[in-house]
Amino acid sequence: MLISPVGVLGAVIAGKMFVCTDNREGGVIPQRAQRCKVDSPDIMPLLATSGKASGGSETKSEDRPETIPQTLGQAFVDPVPSKGKSMEPSQNKQAQHYLADRDRDGLYRTLFNRRDVRAEFLPQAVPDEVLARVLYAAHHAPSVGFMQPWDFTVIKTHKVKHKVQQLFQQANAEAAEKFAHKRQDQYRRLKLEGIVEAPVNLCITCDRERSGKVVLGRTHMPEMDLYSTVCAVQNLWLAARAEGLGVGWVSILDPDALKAVLGIPAKIVPIAYLCIGYVDHFKQQPELATSGWRQRMPLAQLVHSEQWGQSIDQELAAGLAVEADFPSSYLEPAAAGL
Ligand SMILES: Cc1cc2nc3c(=O)[nH]c(=O)nc-3n(C[C@H](O)[C@H](O)[C@H](O)COP(=O)(O)O)c2cc1C
Secondary structure, eight states: OOOOHHHHHHHHHHHHHOOOOOOTTOSOOOGGGGSOOOOOGGGHHHHHHHTOOSGGGOOOBTTBOOOOOOOGGGSSOSOOOBTTBOOOTTTOGGGGGSOOHHHHHHHHHHHHHOOBOSSOBOOOOOOHHHHHHHHHHHHTSOOGGGOOOEEEEEEOOHHHHHHHHHHHHHHHHHHHHTSOHHHHHHHHHSOOOOTTTSSEEEEEEEETTTTOSOOTTOSSOTTHHHHHHHHHHHHHHHHHHHTTEEEEEEOOSOHHHHHHHHTOOTTEEEEEEEEEEEBSOOOSSOHHHHTTSOOOOOGGGGOOBSBTTOOOOHHHHHHHHHTTTHHHHTOOSSOSOO
């Protein structure tokens, strides 16, 4: 299974945060059932705040079994089991590159429990150290030609947030008009931003000229700098989830008006306007799915073999079927924090 650089970073961050249980019931349990148990949700923001989230110093309790101290330096050691069997590291030197089970599980828990947040923000401030960590996560995203075309404008004042919210209201009214009647009513009922409620707003921009006119990897696809910036957004989104922070992406904004409000130079492109903060709870499923707007598509419909539109081979089809519950096996029931 491929793990993207975005995901690996998320896992490393996650690895710092999560504590794990061993299999106390004995016997062989499926790999995914051995994954890390949820730490007490209400202490996660505190752990994130203190920066002492590793398991070593935590108090034991009956419902929270002994924790395994996390050592980041030892994260990439455990072999990945293949169909129930473990590879011997000595048989496969590559084994050292796999994430330890608990860290891999942390990655997947972060990834599958990430949500776009609009209505659940709490007023609780986001400590600057936590903000710094998620910004570092963003800054370590991949970028074409190592261009690092991003800048981050952090907004904390109500005054600026309020101006952006007004831009949203105008753009949202225009957007609503585009939908047909019934759909329009449904659209108007959706809450599509949490600009003022979120303690922190963040505008991530792209400087298309950051490293000169000719950029390694961009010759035939000049838009790669924009995509690189989106990688930074996703890194931040996952890191934030691992820190117990919700993120909501607001794209219902006129970019030129946004640039005027934030004083962004003409040549700089706004990529993402994000609302960031601790949340009351994380929804288990995308709100657009639960509200009946649109459902997640079956993955098998979207995977082609060798040529566009050509069916995948039986083995991969079987693999997709066997792993159909893989994402949901990581979902947190209460989703009140990882
Ligand atoms: C590029 C982009 C722009 C988005 N813009 C908005 C937006 O303006 N308002 C909103 O409520 N959600 C926005 N979203 C969030 C999506 O609606 C959300 O990701 C999707 O419904 C799936 O839900 P999930 O992120 O909780 O898995 C945006 C997401 C992306 C990736």
